Each structure stands twice: as structure tokens, then as C-alpha cells.
Amino acid sequence: MNTKIILASTSIYRKEILSKLQLPFDCISPETDEKALENENAEELVLRLAKAKALAGAKLYQQTSQTNDEALVIGSDQVAVINGNIIGKPLTQDNAIKQLQQASGQAITFYTGLSVINSDSLQAHSIVEPFTVHFRQLTLEEITRYVELEQPLYCAGSFKSEGLGIALFDKLAGDDPNTLIGLPLIKLIALLKCHGLDVLTSQ
Structure with a gap:
């Protein structure tokens, strides 16, 4: 099988990043309420929503698939x-x-939640990956332009x-620059391997 x-996801940026792995994939649009819960911090929020999107995608795949093939969502x-x-x-x-x-001269941390779920077993592996952007001091003219x-x-x-956003920064701090665009590939490769899929030997 x-x-x-x-x-x-329907994000063109995530599609472009995932395409780097040179594996065929399909896209599903998950219907997920992205509102934060009361007293939920950033890491809790992105982890919960990543899991919810993966689960919604798995259930939608179950409903619409024309084959018995399992999927990693x-x-x-x-x-x-x-x-x-x-x-x-x-x-x-x-x-x-x-x-x-507000960001000028400051550091902004991005938290990306990532979840990979098996559509048959609904077993999921999930992580949160941080990435910090240090902005240089920006003038209003630079920002507006x-x-x-x-x-x-x-x-x-x-x-x-x-x-062009790269022109706003002093430095970037994180393990994987893809994280900043919305899909941490290094961690994704590890999560896929947890599900038995090796990116290199599956080519």
C-alpha cells in the first residue's frame, strides 16, 4: 500500500517549501477555527492548531479518498x-x-507548530519550532516604502x-530558515521518519 x-494548507509559501523535498503531495484546506483560547500562550496555540489542522485534513482525506492508501497529513x-x-x-x-x-530595533520570535498524523491510525507526532528575527532600527520612510x-x-x-523583508533585519536566529516562512523542513523530515517515511530513500 x-x-x-x-x-x-492552501498557503503558497508552505507549498513552495514542501516542494523542496521533491516528493509528490496533495493539498487539502482544513476548516479550523484559529482563535486563541483564554490564557493560551503562543506555543500552546500553534501546537493545538497544527494538530487540529492535521486531524481535520486526515478526516477530510478519509472522506474523499478514492483509494485505500494511507496518508501522512x-x-x-x-x-x-x-x-x-x-x-x-x-x-x-x-x-x-x-x-x-513596533518591531523596529526589537526581536520578534516566531513560533511554528508542526504536526504529522497518519490518516489510518490517527497517530500524530508534533513539535513547536521557534525562530527569532532581530530588526534593525527602521525609519518611518523605510517602513512605509x-x-x-x-x-x-x-x-x-x-x-x-x-x-525584500530581509532588508529589515540585523540578524536571524534559528535552526532552519524555512521555519520563518512557515514550514520547518528539518523537523518535518524527522517527523516523517517517525512515521516510517525516509525522505531520501522514498524518492
């Missing part, structure tokens, strides 16, 4: 934290400018590190 890989969620506060997607240019003004050029309105923290 074949093992399929399913990404429980990947769920991921990310939030940014500055000065102890969770910051989300800005959605507007004004909010993006405010977020970057950056937001105009890259329109990072749907990115937590109001930047795209894979693009």
Missing part, C-alpha cells in the same frame, strides 16, 4: 510574539506600518523574509 503526503500554524504579545496578520497597510514600527513595495498584509509580523 502506498503512503501519500497531504499538506493541510501535515498541519502547521505560526504566530509572532513581540514583547510578550502575540501579533497576527496586519490586513491593512496602516496596521503593517504600525507593526513594523517597504510596505508599499511588498504589501505584506497577510503575513504575521508584516514582512516576507523570502523577499
Whole structure:
């Protein structure tokens, strides 16, 4: 029986990252309420949501699959934290400018929850991976111009590190630069191996 890989996300950035592994995969859009629970911290939030997305994706795969093939379903969620506060997607240019003004000269830690679940057994392996971005001191002119050029309105923290956002930083601190874009590949490879799938020998 074949093992399929399913990404429980419609994020183009996560698709691009997962494509680096050169394994075929399909995408499923999980219907998941992403609101934080009362007194839930950033790490608890992303871990819970990553598990929820993976489980929702596994159940959707069970309902829609035309074969008996098992699948390894990947769920991921990310939030940014500055000065102890969770910051989300800005959605507007004004909010993006405010977020970057707040980040100027500061360190923002991104927490990415990652979960891989077997669609047959519903056994899951999950982790939280941190990554810290140190911003340089930014002028309002620099911030405004950056937001105009890259329109990072749907990115937590109001930047795209894979693009011009790199010009905002002093340094990056973390084990895997893919984490910052939303899918920590090094940890994902390890989680897939926990489920018996070796990325290199499965090619």
C-alpha cells in the first residue's frame, strides 16, 4: 500500500517549501477555527492548531479518498510574539506600518507548530519550532516604502523574509530558515521518519 503526503494548507509559501523535498503531495484546506483560547500562550496555540489542522485534513482525506492508501497529513500554524504579545496578520497597510514600527530595533520570535498524523491510525507526532528575527532600527520612510513595495498584509509580523523583508533585519536566529516562512523542513523530515517515511530513500 502506498503512503501519500497531504499538506493541510492552501498557503503558497508552505507549498513552495514542501516542494523542496521533491516528493509528490496533495493539498487539502482544513476548516479550523484559529482563535486563541483564554490564557493560551503562543506555543500552546500553534501546537493545538497544527494538530487540529492535521486531524481535520486526515478526516477530510478519509472522506474523499478514492483509494485505500494511507496518508501522512501535515498541519502547521505560526504566530509572532513581540514583547510578550502575540501579533497576527496586519490586513491593512496602516496596521503593517504600525507593526513594523513596533518591531523596529526589537526581536520578534516566531513560533511554528508542526504536526504529522497518519490518516489510518490517527497517530500524530508534533513539535513547536521557534525562530527569532532581530530588526534593525527602521525609519518611518523605510517602513512605509517597504510596505508599499511588498504589501505584506497577510503575513504575521508584516514582512516576507523570502523577499525584500530581509532588508529589515540585523540578524536571524534559528535552526532552519524555512521555519520563518512557515514550514520547518528539518523537523518535518524527522517527523516523517517517525512515521516510517525516509525522505531520501522514498524518492
